[in-house]
Amino acid sequence: MSPQPRRARGTLRGRFRTSLRSRAAVLIAVLALPLAVLTGLNAGAAQAAGKLTATFSVQDNGSWWKGTYVVHNGGTAAVTGWQLEFDLPPGVTINGNYYGDATVTGSHVSVKNAYYNGTIAAGGSTDPFSYWFVGNGPAGTPGHCTVNGDKCDGTPDVPPTAPGTPRATTVTAHSISLGWSAAAGGDYPVAGYEVVSGGTTVASTTATSATLTGLTPATAYTYAVRAKDKRGNLGPASAPVTVTTVDPASDPTPPTAPGTLRSTGKTSATVALAWNASTDNVGVAAYDVYRNGTLATTVAGTATAATVDGLSPATAYTFTVKARDAADNSSPASNTVDVTTDDIAGAGKNLRVGYFVQWGIYGRQYFVKNLDTSGSAAKLDVINYAFENIDPVNLTCMAGVTKGTTANPQDPDQGTGAGDADADYARPMSASQSVNGVADDGWAKLRGNFNQIKLLKAKYPHLKVVVSLGGWTYSKFFSDAAATEASRQKFVKSCVDTWIKGDLPVYNGAGGPGTGAGVFDGIDVDWEWPGSPDGHAGNHYNVNDKQNLTLLLAEFRKQLDATGGQRKLLTAFTPADPVKVNQGWDLSKIFDSLDVANIQGYDFHGAGSDNSWEPNRAGHQANLYTDTQDPYPTHFSIDDAVKIYTDAGVNPRKLTIGFPFYGRGWQAVADGGAHGEWQSANGAAPGQFAEEAGTRGYQNLLSSVPNLTVYHDAQSVSTYGYTGAGGQWWTFDDAWSIGQKTAYLKSKHLLGAMIWEMSGDTPNGALMTALDNGLK
Template identity: 75%
Template sequence: MSAPRSAPARHRRRLAVLLAALLLPLAALTGLGAAPAAAASGLTATFAPQDNGSWWKGTFVVHNATSAPVTGWALEFDLPAGVSITGHYNGDATVTGRHVSVKNAYYNATVPPGGTTEPYSYWFVANGPIGAPTGCTVNGDKCDGTPDVPPTAPGKPRATAVTAHSVALGWTAAAAGDHPVASYEVLTGDTVLATTTTTSATLTGLTPATGYSFTVRAKDSRGNPGPRSEPLAVTTVDPASDPVPPGAPGDPRATAKTSTGVTLAWGAATDNVGVAAYDVYRDGTLATTVGAPATTATVTGLTPSTTYVFTVRARDAADNASAPSAALSVTTDDLVGQGKYLKAGYFAQWGIYGRQYFVKNLDTSGAAAKLDVLNYAFENIDPTNLTCQAGVTKGVSGNPQDPDEGTGAGDADADYGRAMTAAQSVDGVADDGWGQLRGNFNQLKKLKAKYPNLKAVVSIGGWTYSKFFSDAAATDASRKKFVSSCIDVWIKGNLPLYNGAGGPGTGAGVFDGIDIDWEWPGTDGHPGNHYSTADKAHLALLLAEFRRQLDALGGPHRLLTAFTPADPAKIAAGWDLTQGSGVFSALDYAMVQGYDFHGSGSDNSWEPARTGQSANLYPDPKDPYGFHFSVDAAVAAYLSAGTNPRKLAVGFPFYGRGWKTVADGGAHGVWQAADGAAPGQFPEEAGVRGYANLIASVPGMTVYHDDQAVATYGYTGDGGQWWSFDDAWSIGHKTPYIKNKNLLGAFVWEMSGDTPSGTLMNALDAGLK
């Protein structure tokens, strides 16, 4: 896969235009507390309106009553009925209905001790009846500094089921105070035994034949606890009272399934006293428990196109477990639906520089409407902390033989710091220069808003940024640390501060999953990469840890994908394809390399002396190399290991690889002698041109099609340039192969190579209808 080259660092600071306060008469309305008490965060806020005839101005002044500066503030409030806001100043605001959320601008983030945000306090322009907003909070505290009113006590708990080691409880809901009820805690004494968001909980791990006293209290969304409920006394069951286990449940069956879940039903078990619960096991591990008399359960957190084995055991109140039911094997649905095909594409972070390819171009070319998943490439691994890295500005060295070419490199400016102009923006609205999310990330959010079915994943690694994968994956502790950091930065969106952008949660909602582009586990890749024979096992464990932590977030299913090699030797060295325990037990799908089978670069380190097809579907019998790469051979390596074909997407290059001074050899330059890489689209990328540039910028090139190998190439004549690439013809012949093999679909490296009208993407979409 291509990797980020030395795109010039272009950092621009945009000076905010600070508007002078309008010196107009104040309306007769008062602020939200003239002399508020100090809040827990140390900040309070007052509001003042100003009548300007056809519109009015509302200003919030943030006050710091403490003796230390407070950096970072956020306001939330609800507008009066009939009021609409047409402009915001000195803050980054989001309006949802009548609710307004405001984060500080970078220049007024720090409120000095005993001071305020004046003269740069947040203000808005409004239409409608003049009135003070309600529900005002600053950093979560009431703007007037008064303490929160907590929820009321829940109703007295009741026991709905009691066994030797567990008690199921239910209770009536508490009434909210100033903030909504977010959760309930179940306690015995002062010890919290369980936390739940519902009005029921099952307490496990209790001691048999033992008396307990339980209370419940509510907590609101700010973490304020309410008073406890009345206590409930319960005694767990004595196992000696019933030594007879239940009979085995009836054979389970699948009544429904999706790509990430299976609903099961089974016949009721019998017991001399009574069945208390059923335990459902997935591949021998307890997946979920349901209380009797229910005989159905849904197991979630599964991955698409994956086979699982389920059994069910019954338990009585004495916790005697039955023998397992008969085993049921179920394969989850694929990600896109049978008869449909995935279309994914990489967007290169650095494409906004020399390529002048912006997220907006995905929209104007028509590609966004055809894509299911967009991969954002690439993000790096911190070389010291072995965590996901963000918020840096160091560029790559530009020397592909430099073992530290990508060490510590990244581009926070392109990611979320650069203020995009109106012409570069998906919706035609320029970044204001002080928003906390700008750059490509803000444009991705706009693109996803326009195309709600489009998912975006962040791709970590690539050719230049894979150096430290082996270290990050080496131990259980390092894997947990690495995965947690990646989720924190890229899914939770806790971006490091950079030129006024970033901050906690600012990147939330940009990415719907994570893509691992480790090139290559267990074998060499970029010069200087770390690798080990243990990488194969560690990669499978790393992906399992990603799956576990992503699923633990709750909410919608997050994608976990990987870019995988075409070379059988690299597959064998780094990718455990064992069914049930290998990499595919965690992955939603893999993107199998379908290109770069041959090529030559500017450093002449690859194959400078002979041309070669870079993306052929089938082997060419005339291939003189000692190895014969092809898409079909790569796919066969996975399928022969038992991989579900609906886990595999095949790669298509939207670029070409070329050689210069190529002899004709009676074969239009195919497999002929050459003298290094042909001139590239960019000086630092010899031997590589995007498809649109290649077709337009290589004079005198004749395009040929190899029907046997299914490959496209171009030649300018004896002693000239020879290029291997995909065009609409080869795409039109490769897509039926995907259908015939029942593969999941296709992906593209990378989207900027296409024509402005989307010639190649249109061909891919048409071929996968």
């Protein structure tokens, strides 16, 4: 974050939070200056209403030919920014592009202006710096040329033709199903159809069929259909058809119950069902499939199979089916069938989740590339990108700002309005910082960590990346955003638009609609902590947070599912403290929406940079079992935390436990004959960074704390290091404790492991390797 980061986690008792990097403010300022200067070269006049056209010419050079597009501005104001799209003639390939940033996908070419020819004056053109390419194959004019979305020749769009006259395929008392023959595209392909009645659009579809529901029995309805192309051009309406819904009085006899309902397959998000057909005195019109007593899907009467989607992983569901005739008489229910969906890791496998911190590229000098070079990317399944903030005024997902946190971890406004668009998507990465070894040119719309994430995902197609919202310093406004149905819908929509659809705010020449699409595969909710006063100083909370969190997660699930395509992940960081669970997490309901809960497995004890937590006694931060020597009145352990969830009936295949790739330390720790365990101390030990006392990454801990002797507590399964009487005492995980914990989670059939956070590991990924080996 610029200039300071938000450290990982809230503590169990909520007394500590730290992590500042004031020195990074200077670095951000230095980095931002040259980019601002460069961006200014392309600022020119603002985007105006000038009309752009483009003309194409060919120059034959024998063994190759030159194809040139000259972009013209026929308007009365300058236009800044242009983009060409065209399709190459059959048999033509391109092996060189000039005066434009070109992307070639098959035969389709997309060209964005270069920084020096992006502004076209009124009445001017791109000459003498017009885009051109080297063509191989038969010279010819490309097809389907557009400039800024309009046809290159400036002529109006030709809309689609009229579809065929619609016909009724199924008619019931309350519904009419229509089908029609496809329309032909004009200048652009047909993207969908609108069903119109009385001049009003009553349905939209991308198919050549639609079902109108909620109709009145024994009533005549008239419909026509018109096509819409991908540019939004509407074609003429088809001839109309008039259909009368069924009169229920004409058929009082219901169908028989469907027989032998059974599951024929399942995934982590779907269940396939089949059944034996019902009979009816007139005919079965449809089958209604119910999930846990609620209508899930409807299929045509001739079909005796259905797939129910939008399900949660590792979750038990009960299904029944009823037949329905045209008079909407419903049959008795079929037999019930119980099905538990698969988990997202797969049978016999475990999930590996690792947090990558946005601000790691500064003081830690840990880049997305390091996930690759350390070998960790090949072993991880999910990367959580931490953290993004909530706009304090609009209560929406916030992006497009670079504003640091304040220096005081107890400042109630420490994270208010903070964020780091520069690190996210505007900072050009050098070749040495890039996954593919190629430096950013500084002009692309997507740079920084986000572009590197896309490069990493291209290299490791199995990887999923989710954006983590909140964290310790950015959870202040969750309660407000979740407070009402309207605020939840607004907040979630903004998050989906920004992080999933990729509509990033323009910042330093980067960003824009859709520029971040494909970076993230889901959303991770790190609300620390709902309903609890133990969050960061100044956090908003109230007694309704528990219910509102459940509703917020349901809204996230609904809107993520509505984006279509591959199921988007919805995960959460959840507490190990039973008090915090009871205050904010309804374990009986939240897993209807959540795919994974990452349970806090660390920060059980610590001193903290401001010594506001537990400065006077050293203790284990990530013990697997309760240490019988623990002198505190309340004891914490990973095993106790897991039991909170499994005792509440949560499927263990929805749970991961957290592993720290860092240590927490104290200074002036007495020996007490126990190598410093639970002994008196005098505050936090010096940290990896001056402003982060009491915390060091694993690699830094081993390399920078002299005379550290490592011990293993077999009873509690804890690793710790001690420099001797009156010295430093550190609690952390190593290969030994990781091996013990991974064996435990496999014995409990848990889904897997979560890591906070990846930069703490050694350059060759020693801890990640230990964890991976333990989960095999």
